[in-house]
Amino acid sequence: MATFWGSTERERMPKRAPAKAKSSKGNIGRYMEYEAKTKKSKKIYEVAKDLLPKGVESNFRIVDPYPFYITRGQGSRIWDADGNEYIDFLMSQGVLLLGHNRREIREAVAKQIENGMTFALPTELVVKAAKLVNEMMPNLKLIRFANSGTEATMHAIRTARGFTGKEKIAKSEGGYHGVQDHTLWSFWAPDQYMGDPRCPNTFSFSNGIPKAMQELLVTIPFNDLEATEKILRKNAKDLAALIIEPVLGNAGCLLPTDNYLKEVEKICRENDILFILDEVVTGFRLGPGGAQKRFGLKPDLTCLGKALGGGMSVAAFGGRRDVMESLLPDQNKWPMCTFHGGTYNGHPAGMAASIAAMNIYKEGKFYPMLDRISNEFYDGLGEITSDLGYKARVHHISSMGFIYFCDKEVRVVRDTLKADWDLVFKLAMEGMKRGVLLGHPKGEKMFLSAAHTKEDVDISLEVAKESLTVLKKTKK
Numbered sequence: 001m002a003t004f005w006g007s008t009e010r011e012r013m014p015k016r017a018p019a020k021a022k023s024s025k026g027n028i029g030r031y032m033e034y035e036a037k038t039k040k041s042k043k044i045y046e047v048a049k050d051l052l053p054k055g056v057e058s059n060f061r062i063v064d065p066y067p068f069y070i071t072r073g074q075g076s077r078i079w080d081a082d083g084n085e086y087i088d089f090l091m092s093q094g095v096l097l098l099g100h101n102r103r104e105i106r107e108a109v110a111k112q113i114e115n116g117m118t119f120a121l122p123t124e125l126v127v128k129a130a131k132l133v134n135e136m137m138p139n140l141k142l143i144r145f146a147n148s149g150t151e152a153t154m155h156a157i158r159t160a161r162g163f164t165g166k167e168k169i170a171k172s173e174g175g176y177h178g179v180q181d182h183t184l185w186s187f188w189a190p191d192q193y194m195g196d197p198r199c200p201n202t203f204s205f206s207n208g209i210p211k212a213m214q215e216l217l218v219t220i221p222f223n224d225l226e227a228t229e230k231i232l233r234k235n236a237k238d239l240a241a242l243i244i245e246p247v248l249g250n251a252g253c254l255l256p257t258d259n260y261l262k263e264v265e266k267i268c269r270e271n272d273i274l275f276i277l278d279e280v281v282t283g284f285r286l287g288p289g290g291a292q293k294r295f296g297l298k299p300d301l302t303c304l305g306k307a308l309g310g311g312m313s314v315a316a317f318g319g320r321r322d323v324m325e326s327l328l329p330d331q332n333k334w335p336m337c338t339f340h341g342g343t344y345n346g347h348p349a350g351m352a353a354s355i356a357a358m359n360i361y362k363e364g365k366f367y368p369m370l371d372r373i374s375n376e377f378y379d380g381l382g383e384i385t386s387d388l389g390y391k392a393r394v395h396h397i398s399s400m401g402f403i404y405f406c407d408k409e410v411r412v413v414r415d416t417l418k419a420d421w422d423l424v425f426k427l428a429m430e431g432m433k434r435g436v437l438l439g440h441p442k443g444e445k446m447f448l449s450a451a452h453t454k455e456d457v458d459i460s461l462e463v464a465k466e467s468l469t470v471l472k473k474t475k476k
Contacts, residue, residue, distance in 0.1 A: 160323070
């Protein structure tokens with residue numbers, strides 16, 4: 001839930017911090033070390049804040065008292081404008097499954113750029129990329145490329161509506177599907193907005209979204225199968241699709257339990273509701289076949305992004321042949337089709353990067369090692385929090401994970417809201433000051449990559465231990 005906010009906004013919310021956050025001037029002790037090591041970033045920010053809201057190009061990147069600006073990355077490390085080096089566990093929010101500046105990807109992009117940047121016409125690269133996706137994820141019979149996860153989910157939803165002729169969409173509480181108006185609803189809020197845990201309210205997360213769209217959305221409680229089934233069956237005649245993340249990344253790293261995904265897929269089949277699996281984060285990260293292979297799912301439509309581009313802005317949606325063919329114009333109908341377009345779709349440089357990355361994913365040699373060091377890292381975090389007396393739960397699946405600071409099982413989204421998210425923020429800031437980026441400095445899920453080493457893990461666990469020890473003493 002902290003994903004969207006800097007510390008100031010999050011501390012204003014209930015169950016975060018009792019006091020309103022102060023400015024950096026009022027938090028001299030808290031920010032002194034940060035400001036001392038990021039003097040050039042502060043100078044950049046002084047210019048940036050007059051050109052960009054809060055000096056950044058995305059609300060995801062807001063950090064108090066100001067952000068630090070990155071200049072380069074290599075392997076598992078990044079460097080900021082002040083020359084500070086960090087072991088990176090953010091990995092561009094999961095994009096860089098193979099690490100920063102991977103040679104094969106860099107060379108593929110450079111070679112393509114020599115032949116031209118973009119044409120707004122098809123290239124063979126698109127065909128090669130589509131073939132690789134289909135080979136690893138055979139449920140995607142037909143594929144269209146886009147430029148971001150938001151675009152992929154937006155077009156998948158439109159395709160589902162066009163194919164079924166129905167307008168309502170279901171999504172899970174706490175589920176994130178990009179910044180589009182159709183799904184920027186029902187993440188988290190003060191209790192009075194969220195409603196019954198077993199029949200969640202549908203509430204907007206942003207200003208500027210037409211209230212009328214609320215009538216087109218139904219919210220289900222992730223991991224509560226009985227309540228989910230009741231809601232889906234009640235609304236089935238109006239539901240074009242359910243869109244769902246296999247792992248709720250915006251809620252930290254909330255894993256499906258008790259065969260939940262498989263059962264929900266079955267309910268969708270029985271009620272003529274298209275099952276859209278949002279694998280923007282999990283696609284390729286959980287293995288070449290993504291979450292759908294790991295959990296034995298056969299989605300009608302799948303959304304891909306992040307790791308798909310290998311570092312470039314590439315996304316895709318695809319699935320059943322009959323559903324995807326609804327994109328094709330029929331001159332005898334009006335409207336003629338469910339429209340999909342975009343000047344930058346299948347951008348040659350992005351396709352070159354995607355092909356280079358997917359060839360490595362398909363070969364799959366790095367996955368066993370990545371899983372081993374990921375297990376060591378997340379198990380180590382669990383041991384450290386326990387040894388230091390923290391009430392904490394470490395969730396992870398393959399190379400993505402999160403620490404919930406709470407004393408009870410974290411099973412549903414409402415459980416995640418009871419965790420101490422402010423402590424996640426403080427840990428990330430302490431880690432950052434010591435050269436380890438434990439997710440984002442404002443609190444974010446963590447990712448390892450094929451470039452991370454056992455040495456990275458050992459160093460980072462020592463930093464986590466030192467940081468948590470400092471926070472323990474400060475709290476006292």
